[in-house]
Amino acid sequence: MERNAVFAPNYAWGEPTIRELMERLKPVAKVQTIKGVVEWLGVSYHDYKNWRYRQVIPYKLLITKLMSEGLSVDWLFAPGVKLMYPKSTPELAESLSSLTCEQDYRFYWKAMQMVEPTLKKHQLDNSEAHRNELLNVYFLAQEGWIKTEVAMGCVARAMRRVSNPMTPQYSCG
Numbered sequence: 001m002e003r004n005a006v007f008a009p010n011y012a013w014g015e016p017t018i019r020e021l022m023e024r025l026k027p028v029a030k031v032q033t034i035k036g037v038v039e040w041l042g043v044s045y046h047d048y049k050n051w052r053y054r055q056v057i058p059y060k061l062l063i064t065k066l067m068s069e070g071l072s073v074d075w076l077f078a079p080g081v082k083l084m085y086p087k088s089t090p091e092l093a094e095s096l097s098s099l100t101c102e103q104d105y106r107f108y109w110k111a112m113q114m115v116e117p118t119l120k121k122h123q124l125d126n127s128e129a130h131r132n133e134l135l136n137v138y139f140l141a142q143e144g145w146i147k148t149e150v151a152m153g154c155v156a157r158a159m160r161r162v163s164n165p166m167t168p169q170y171s172c173g
Contacts, residue, residue, distance in 0.1 A: 016057070041065055043058075122156035134155060137151045
């Protein structure tokens with residue numbers, strides 16, 4: 001069982017069960033079974049059975065996974081509930097702004113960790129135009145339509161073909 005699991009608070013609209021939460025996560029995890037959701041969460045099915053028996057919800061695990069997938073915590077824990085969000089104070093707005101800048105920096109840094117090796121691998125100049133093109137592909141690929149490595153490789157090969165038309169043509173696969 002997860003160490004940081006806590007009992008669910010008693011919500012006015014009813015306390016969600018671990019089973020209800022797992023059912024709700026099936027389409028997000030792109031699986032048909034609770035066992036598939038549990039694997040997607042990175043824990044064993046035994047942990048899930050333990051949570052069910054003890055009536056525990058592993059909030060830390062669920063929130064961490066939702067955030068890593070870019071999903072709203074509200075979506076899972078309060079479906080269909082109109083929630084009120086606190087108004088921001090100038091101090092809070094400033095700290096949130098700096099946090100957003102730091103998150104943006106980390107996001108771009110992670111992207112560049114993939115862009116530069118891709119440029120090298122496909123023997124492309126590390127120019128601003130090439131970097132921008134691959135960054136665009138990286139961010140679009142993050143939406144899940146295509147594997148990031150595949151998309152970036154395709155674009156890099158295309159840029160190489162444009163730069164040097166005598167280069168042999170490769171498939172994207």
